[in-house]
Amino acid sequence: SAVISQKPSRDICQRGTSLTIQCQVDSQVTMMFWYRQQPGQSLTLIATANQGSEATYESGFVIDKFPISRPNLTFSTLTVSNMSPEDSSIYLCSGIDRDSGNTIYFGEGSWLTVV
Amino acid sequence: AQSVTQPDIHITVSEGASLELRCNYSYGATPYLFWYVQSPGQGLQLLLKYFSGDTLVQGIKGFEAEFKRSQSSFNLRKPSVHWSDAAEYFCAVGASFFGNEKLTFGTGTRLTIIP
Numbered sequence: 001s002a003v004i005s006q007k008p009s010r011d012i013c014q015r016g017t018s019l020t021i022q023c024q025v026d027s028q029v030t031m032m033f034w035y036r037q038q039p040g041q042s043l044t045l046i047a048t049a050n051q052g053s054e055a056t057y058e059s060g061f062v063i064d065k066f067p068i069s070r071p072n073l074t075f076s077t078l079t080v081s082n083m084s085p086e087d088s089s090i091y092l093c094s095g096i097d098r099d100s101g102n103t104i105y106f107g108e109g110s111w112l113t114v115v
Numbered sequence: 116a117q118s119v120t121q122p123d124i125h126i127t128v129s130e131g132a133s134l135e136l137r138c139n140y141s142y143g144a145t146p147y148l149f150w151y152v153q154s155p156g157q158g159l160q161l162l163l164k165y166f167s168g169d170t171l172v173q174g175i176k177g178f179e180a181e182f183k184r185s186q187s188s189f190n191l192r193k194p195s196v197h198w199s200d201a202a203e204y205f206c207a208v209g210a211s212f213f214g215n216e217k218l219t220f221g222t223g224t225r226l227t228i229i230p
Binding site for chain 1: 149157158160161164205209218220222223
């Protein structure tokens with residue numbers, strides 16, 4: 001099974017700043033995704049991180065606010081730009097492990113609080 | 116577009132009692148269904164998944180789920196709950212088996228275990 005690590009695990013950020021979250025997978029995964037979980041709510045897909053090309057964003061999410069990189073098959077970053085208190089959420093990285101029957105694994109999440 | 120409904124926001128069960136968490140989905144083709152658990156302060160852990168074949172799926176920690184196409188349901192069950200099962204449970208449906216496994220999550224069911 002794939003193990004997905006995220007950094008930072010938690011952070012408190014000032015309004016107007018940006019923070020980059022890193023996602024590292026211990027094995028090659030075909031697809032990687034970024035999700036957001038706002039307090040007390042379910043998970044919402046932000047975007048699909050594509051290797052070597054621009055991410056594919058879901059409705060309501062834009063590249064200027066959530067730039068994503070994926071330079072190789074095991075690493076991706078999500079930046080939350082110009083943060084406001086409404087961006088206080090858990091951000092989760094996920095990847096599909098083809099060697100485990102297409103199981104979709106999640107990182108433990110990055111808990112961001114914007115003050 | 117696919118959707119998932121978890122009708123129960125919060126369930127309280129006595130330790131040792133049986134458990135059933137409900138999940139209904141909407142999807143035009145054959146669904147790919149998942150149950151995840153999120154313990155307080157933790158990320159998501161996959162309990163079980165259904166792609167095809169036997170409609171009764173066994174998962175980790177003694178959980179099982181049954182896919183019922185006629186009812187568009189994928190309910191999660193456990194014959195005897197333990198205090199450590201207290202967590203948030205999410206049902207999810209995947210868009211496709213290959214190439215685009217974006218998940219749509221339900222709103223979650225919070226499980227409380229009482230002695």
